[in-house]
Amino acid sequence: MAYRFKRGDRDAARGVRRIARKRLDASLALIDAGEVDAAGLHELRKNVKKTRALLRLIRPRFGGYKRENRALRRAGQGISALRDRDVMLALFDRLAAEVALPRPQAAALRDALARDLTPDGPAPDEALLRHRAEIAAIRARIADWRFDARGFGLLAPGLAQGVDEARAALDSWRDTGGDDAFHTARKRLKTHWYHATLLEPAWPRMIAPHRAVADDLGEFLGDARDRMLLADRLDGQPGAAPLVTLARQEARALADRADPLARRLLGEPGAALAARWGAWWKLWRG
Known part of the structure; x- marks a missing residue:
């Protein structure tokens, strides 16, 4: 699904709503499909970031910006630690190999890092369900978004x-x-x-x-x-x-x-x- 305005959009306002729906619908479908692996978590986070960036583009013309941005930020924070752990551990493994860190030393550091990076919040499944509920709530409000302009002025x-x-x-x-x-x-x-x-x-x-x-x-x-x-x-x-x-x-x-x-x-x-x-x-x- 292209993250772009289309010539077929009646105006910029219609394009904004269409793009936001596409991103949030993609996240809902991904969660509803079942197991969300590391690549899936990356997609969920990207959809949040893309939607937040879309709203920053219309921020001066959108009175609901602060509310929706807060909601999206909260939704993203709920799953960020789940992926950060995988990224940090993969980077650790590469750098440890590059500096030829002795195996016992590397293992001890990695275990400590993994514990440090394990989120204190809800379990992964619970975090995903919470993320889904937050995304669905934002999605339901899109039809009510009102803007101060419709063309490129938006x-x-x-x-x-x-x-x-x-x-x-x-x-x-x-x-x-x-x-x-x-x-x-x-x-x-x-x-x-x-x-x-x-x-x-x-x-x-x-x-x-x-x-x-x-x-x-x-x-x-x-x-x-x-x-x-x-x-x-x-x-x-x-x-x-x-x-x-x-x-x-x-x-x-x-x-x-x-x-x-x-x-x-x-x-x-x-x-x-x-x-x-x-x-x-x-x-x-x-």
Whole structure:
């Protein structure tokens, strides 16, 4: 199911409702089909992130944004720990092999990490049922969503705001180098990638390369984040120093690759990008 606006959407407002329904319906169907494995959990989390990004695109024109964003964030948090554990353990295994950590030492560190990453909340099945109920409740409210615009005017302010927020977050990260600033920059760049994905049909030849660079950025920064989190969890543990050092070196290298791409991708203010993409949208829509 394409996460994009379609020329056949009567207007942008109809497109927003259609895309939101598709994402949430996909999650409900996945849970109802039975066992949800690691790949399934990844899809559930992606559907939440995609829907939240869609709503950020219309945030200035949607009075119900805060309510629905809170509901989606809560739904995502309920299942996030279930997948984070698998990702962290897989990364640990790779880095431990790369630094040739002795097996007994690696096993002890891995067991401690697994215990640390095991969620304290409800069991996996209960967490999925709770997630389903939360997603179903949001899905039921879509028909009642009301917007202050219907055409590209529904999308332009949020698109511009998203770009400006990403630019500001990147500046803050460059100035401070702090972990919090890094995480904010990563999230804002990911949101912009979602927005580019949604709007790519307006002129694929121009927006698709932009989206591809944003995708690369998201991968670099997401991988860097995983390494930073793993290093923080293992820091100070007996025998973990070589692994922590490698994780932080890789995180820094990934961040260094991302920075020049981000400077070019977001080289213009949000209003300028939104005006340009808006012109393409109007030509596409006829």
